[in-house]
Amino acid sequence: MATNDEKNNNLHHANEPEFDEITHEKLLAGHEYDGIRELDNDLPPWWKYLFYLTIIFAVVFLLVYHVFKSADLQDVKYEKEIAAAADLYKREDPAKAAASLTVLTDNESLDDGKATFDKICSVCHGKHGEGLIGPNFTDEYWIHGGTIQNMYEIVINGVLEKGMISYKDQLSPKQIQNVLSYIISLKGSNPPNPKAPEGDRWVNGEKVSE
């Protein structure tokens, strides 16, 4: 870029050195701004090639996605991801599991149930199952039935008008069984600040008429 035009300016800068004293590189004549000089160095080759490379990437990227359309756009990619997941995870029908459902009492299942409870259920039913927005789990009263089958129905279908959503896409049947077993184990735990009983009284899986 050091062109003939500098001749015009050389008048002002007749005493300026032509070369940098440390690097011995050529200084541009006439390029002096408040004492700042500029060197006549070329673009570093690696920098130039990096720039070319990114330009090639950009062009190829745009061509692949939008001209040749040889790669999937995000909607198609998503459909494929969902299809692949449907093939991969043959989930058992949550309704089927209901029939053979039993209350578990082993520690491993109850611990897993508690973990799920703390993560999900406690948000509405209280940290200790004492009830908050949702009903109390520690008394003998149940709105939608007191058997583990009744409760299972609620977990997989939800009670939408009350704000209880369906968890069939978030919890596996085994996880639901564990958490329900844990909930059943809370009976009589008398946590502080219990919510008043709601629904019917159930004892040993039987509705008690009062």
Add this chain to the structure above:
Amino acid sequence: MEPEKFYYDNKIVKQFAYATMIWGVVGLLYGLFAAFHIFLPSWGMHLEYFTFGRIRPIHTNAAIFAFVGNGIFTAVYYSMQRLLKTRMYSDLLSKIHFWGWQLIIVSAALTLSLGITISKEYAELEWPIDIAITLVWVVFGINMFGTLLQRRVSHIYVAIWFYIATWVTVAVLHIVNSFELPVSLFKSYPLFAGVQDALVQWWYGHNAVAFFLTTPYLGLMYYFVPKAANRPIYSYRLSIIHFWALIFLYIWAGPHHLLYSALPEWVQSLGVAFSIMLIAPSWGGMINGLLTLRGAWDKVREDPVLKFFVVAVTAYGMSTFEGPMMSLKWVNAISHFTDWTIAHVHIGALGWNGFLTFGMLYWLIPKLFNTKLYSIKLANTHFWIATLGILFYAIPLYFAGITQASMWKQFTPEGFLVYPNFLETVTQILPMYHIRAFGGTLYYTGLLLWVYNMYKTVKAGSFIADEESQAVPLQTQGKRAAGEGWHRFLERKPILFLIAAMVVILIGGIIEIIPTYFIKTNVPTIESVKPYTPLELQGRDVYVSEGCYNCHSQMIRPFRSETERYGEYSKAGEVVYDHPFQYGSKRTGPDLAREGVKSGKLYKPDSWHYNHLMDPQKINDKSIMPPYPWLAKKDINLRLTPKKIRVMQKLGVPYPEGYDKIANDELMKQAKGIADGLKAEGIDVEPTRQVVALIAYLQRLGTDIMVEKNK
């Protein structure tokens, strides 16, 4: 010709330098507060003025426009006078610029504290302040070009190229992104809606980073680095190539903030492609900065000024490589909505902008006061504390971002989300937030040392308001001479330079924005999507005012891990009445795009929302959301409802003719319904309270499209 005697205006430089320091102390204190508040929700003291949603915009605005902004003006007013061998064009305009800008900052801090915001990131300020910014910016421009036209130097130096590009681009960005229709003095709705609003906003937001945090600071670097090192610029040719490439390419990259969103994918892809092409032009600046220091490395060891500059330029190189990497869709799928982004921007902000500012004033204040720096040792201490501060700030956040993203995406062998409760993924990274706050504290401590050192330097020196200098007047500039390079010619034609820069920066924006606005296929409409009810509209304004978007996105990306967690992914047609859009950019809490869908994954009853807004920790003691008790005490402004409807109609939202007259009746009907429902759950709240409107809005979110699906 005889040299003329003239005086540099140092007073204006001093004022901007002081303002830089003062706003640095304030803006970064807000940042530090936010860093603690994010894991200590009680720090808000149950006051609306101190919730994260309001603190964070104050922090970002103060850091960008007050701290860095005044830093820019310090650099411009000092270096331009010297590079052009003239006093600034008008002392009066300099004064108006200075005081106008400070007033804007104060009014920004006040209005944002009060929840007066349009919620577009780094452009939150309401319309009267937007107009004030435009006016002050024009004053700055006249002063700048007046100075250029009365210069005594034939050619303009690279630093000034960057100042010119900054001025014109910021003007264009600010004006277009501020198209809004006022409802009242403190409330307006943006002209654009939904995806279009998002595109305009991130065209602005990205280029605010480019043309407010980057190009003016490159100009600053080009002046202060060679001055402090007393070394020539490495390559003039590189300056030319990287300058034009940078300003041309930068403008296109905005859509990388909206990857995997409902933005038309061709625009997203342009964002990716141009971001990658930005690596070399950005590094051009880094190379010219670092290689200018060749022959001065022994000085770098001793001189704190150069130390700060070296780390600043290195941080610039790092974040301008990282940025393009984050723009790759497969990286963005992980990094977006997480703390990775926060770490990334702070490498730039703390490293590049912060360190350049520190270095500049360590060099400049002693010059202005004709003395030596009070304590080199203290400056070195500042350097090490601040460098450590950046590391303690950024590294934990990278870790937090990657950890959280992977928790969001993990599935059990049965194909269920391993962490279906969002809060778990937050609790996991809290220790990282603690370390980040420690890093921020270190950086802030350094900042205070800096200010103290500057104060002591000022005390020891004597200020010369008008510094004498002399130069030969400029002879008439002729046409392009034979053999004169085209760029060399342009360098002595500042107005032509301005026009050239403007043309170059307009291209990208025009190609990306105009088609999405005028070509219908880019935003497919959805029949079932209807305007918000008046109550929902009012509730939406509460959502905007509280800055909910600072922590909650409303943009479900097309990934199975997101649709399993939140529901159907977001479509462009769903938000056509969203003035402004509320996509958000960070998930400190869960996405809310489908919050209202009853059969959805996140549905909560009204009473849950009420209790949760009043006291999130009562619902879950690990929650880090601050409480919003005032929402149950403050009323929505019913007087504004009809006006809001009319403004929306003007913006093209299809409310029926005359709907504004019955809007408040409709509003009360819906509000009473919600209040009655809450009463049944034992919650007593007046139907006109803000919380009722907000609940109405939350329960509407994402529901329109689901109606269609059920058909």
